[in-house]
Amino acid sequence: MGYVAGSRLTMKIGTWATTFWGIGLAALMQLPLLPWIIGGTEWAAVSAAGWSGLGFLVIFSSVVGYCLWYWAMATGGVVRIAPVQFAQPVVSLILAVALFSEAITVPIAVATVAILAGIALARRG
Secondary structure, eight states: OHHHHHHHHHHHHOHHHHHHHHHHHHHHHHGGGHHHHHTTOOGGGOOHHHHHHHHHIIIIIIIIHHHHHHHHHHHHOHHHHGGGGGGHHHHHHHHHHHHHOOOOOHHHHHHHHHHHHHHHHHHHO
16 A cells, blocks of 8 residues: 555655655654663664664665655556565575675575566566
């Protein structure tokens, strides 16, 4: 439902506005949980790498990622574009092999083929 709503809203108010409305509404819904989540956190103990990682996730994974996602769905259509999200494990596997020299086992290879076949099947309808 969120994909369809975001796609339709993007066509009316634009990609950036849709993204920030979505992030803002999600933040408001999570606000009541904040005292329990951050309680006891030693903020001074968070390293520069930790803050940098958080900043990267906020900017690229959330803001830029959602902007591109909503733009793609509004441009290409939800039915055609939404199944592409299921390629995330395959992209993660490729990065793990390339960056961390992870081994591809037979079960992982079979799962990769199954994921790609499912995406192809879903996109064909």
